[in-house]
Amino acid sequence: MTLNHVRFLSFGIVLLYTTIVRAENVQDRAPSNGSRVLRRSDGLQRSRINEPTVLRSQRIVDQRAASLMRLAAASQKSGTAKKPNILVIFGDDIGIPQISAYTMGMMGYRTPNIDRIAKEGAIFTDSYGQQSCTAGRASFILGQEPFRTGLLTIGMPGDPHGIQKWMPTIADVMKTQGYATGQFGKNHLGDRDEHLPTNHGFDEFFGNLYHLNAEEEPEGYFYPKDPEFKKKYGPRGVIKSTADGKIDDTGPLNTKRMPTVDEEFLAAAKDFIDRQHKADKPFFCWFNSTRMHVFTHLKKESLGKTGMGIHADGMVEHDGMVGELLKQLDDLKIADDTIVVYTTDNGAEIALWPDGAMTPFRSEKGTTWEGGMRIPMMVRWPGVVKPGTVYNDPISLIDWFPTLSAAAGVADIKEQMKKGFAGVGGKEFKVHLDGYNFMPYFEGKEKKGPRDTVYYFDQGGNLNALRWNDWKLSFASSKGNIATGTREVTAWAMITNLRMDPYERGLEEGGEAIKFLAQNMWLLVPIQGKVKEFFADFDQYPYQTGSTLNPAGINYGMLRQQDAMKRLKELETMKPSR
Incomplete structure (x- = not known):
């Protein structure tokens, strides 16, 4: 908070104190049956036994001053605070x-x-x-x-x-x-x-x-x-x-x-x-x-x-x-x-x-x-x-x-x-x-x-694995390095607990790896929900398809798919109008 902020608040507090003391003196001179009726924000009423004017005034000043300080701090934080490099x-x-x-x-x-x-x-x-x-x-x-x-x-x-x-x-x-x-x-x-x-x-x-x-x-x-x-x-x-x-x-x-x-x-x-x-x-x-x-x-x-x-x-x-x-x-x-x-x-x-x-x-x-x-x-x-x-x-x-x-x-x-x-x-x-x-x-x-979730996409855009909390399910994996790697899809998703096995060695070297896998197949249900969560609004926002350094995916199947999409569009234009 700057020096000007402090001066402004100090002046405001003094002014507030003077105003409240005057108001309290007026209230003390007003007819009273020994108690004051205060109205709560919910519209109900409660009574407070009279307290000395100075203490009561000080209490209210403290409350109002604290409110002013919080307001100034919030204002400074939202708009005037120095932004970090x-x-x-x-x-x-x-x-x-x-x-x-x-x-x-x-x-x-x-x-x-x-x-x-x-x-x-x-x-x-x-x-x-x-x-x-x-x-x-x-x-x-x-x-x-x-x-x-x-x-x-x-x-x-x-x-x-x-x-x-x-x-x-x-x-x-x-x-x-x-x-x-x-x-x-x-x-x-x-x-x-x-x-x-x-x-x-x-x-x-x-x-x-x-x-x-x-x-x-x-x-x-x-x-x-x-x-x-x-x-x-x-x-x-x-x-x-x-x-x-x-x-x-x-x-x-x-x-x-x-x-x-x-x-x-x-x-x-x-x-x-x-x-x-x-x-x-x-x-x-x-x-x-x-x-x-x-x-x-x-x-x-x-x-x-x-x-x-x-x-x-x-x-x-x-x-x-x-x-x-x-x-x-x-x-x-x-x-x-x-x-x-x-x-x-x-x-x-x-x-x-x-x-x-x-x-x-x-x-x-x-x-x-x-x-x-x-x-x-x-x-x-x-x-x-x-x-x-x-x-x-x-x-x-x-x-x-x-x-x-x-x-x-x-x-x-x-x-x-x-x-x-x-x-x-x-x-x-x-x-x-x-x-x-x-x-x-x-x-x-x-x-x-x-x-709670990490998605593992490979360089071809395939979702190979997903981490959910401590669990990682690998639907496919790579063998080899960035240049020689081949993608292998297993019959079951490979399950790893990354707290128990952060280095992913258990499935290949563990003596009861398949038993561990079979006992934790329940994970497939929430994991499917996480996959769906990622793709739920995918078509609502722009995206760009990935490129590849390997043209091995180019084949007649791709051309047939393009031809099928073209025919579907042609059929769409032939639909009779209602």
Whole structure:
């Protein structure tokens, strides 16, 4: 509350006290039978024995003053309170054990700066991303299951498939609340101009548009040397753009630039934060490191830091950059006014280990086993999240859209989006957000997190599994990695209790696994309700079908289906009018 608020309230209380004392003196002089009749709000009457004028006046003043204070506090909270800055830091393909806050140095190195976020805030044990880069990043910034947005798998150069105009981002909401918005580093939500972050709520963007190995392809031995081929099919360079339409290609992200490109992105993010601080404007900054996606290229100063290989060396470098961002908040004295989230997009990538992560969870990135979906996640939220907190309830990247919107002042964003939400610049959105607002849970107002269900869609858009509370039912599963994986559908849904068996080993290694499965078939009934719940209003809101890197689904059956739909439409036009 500002000094002017305090002065105003003090004056009001004095004035209120004087008025009440005068009124009480008049009442005391009025004829009385020894008691006063007071009228309750329900219309009934009760009696109060006279009390001394001063005490009675003081009591009423205290009550009225308290009411005024509550009113002023509520007013300030709803409209005039300082909005928190928001800094979201993403790694890439980083597994849970790669953060020493989870494994206490077991991997042979530590990440003290990332750990600091957990120490000064909270760490999550049951945090979920998606099975691939694009899906994970889309779920965070769009707040919708990638099955709705169609952003289920990695985007390739020139692909028209990407973020669409009808999809609101967190940045779109932040703009309505007076925030400056900036995105720095990896985007991976489409590479055409219409897909750029600055066409979707961000004031400025500086970053790359693909996974690192796609950026490196033009340097490959077998890559065509024809400049026209590269122009047509090759990746764009590192893009700098602004919301006014300016787009600058700063050059390719080649293997020469890769060792230090995160330093470029970090410098841009720090500059953005510094400018908004000087302008006294709240900011939403999304920093996306390229670490630790393959293939890793490090500068000489980072190589050999840990003695545990290039991946560990890269993690230490990445942790240092997180430390620079946290130090900047300290130096600007805005750490207490800034929400900091650290996480990543998908589960650990093991396929190219040791240039890859590791995880105790089953399988890896590209699958719907826990190893493909579980991610590190932590948040520092001064005044809301108690330092040193550990959250065991499930949370998804999708949940940060409504949670951060609530922090910025829009607590009912899900309801508003369903009815129709007006963005800045004449934008109109009407979508179904799948995320939940965790802010009441973080504040201690709710004992349990709002999410009880997690949907596991694979990169082809198949619903492979569903988690409901502690239970996971897998209708299908993947064998292999993100490139070689095949989908297998079992006769029965495979049932796992993720508290008893978080690493999903029981069904294959447990001595009574089939008995356990048979005894818990009752789960199929409520699980069907959860599937129906997701699809209940699916046709009422826009959606985009997913794309695929494998055209194996193209066959005569698909053509016959298209022909059948065409014939049905023709029959519909032939129906006699009534």
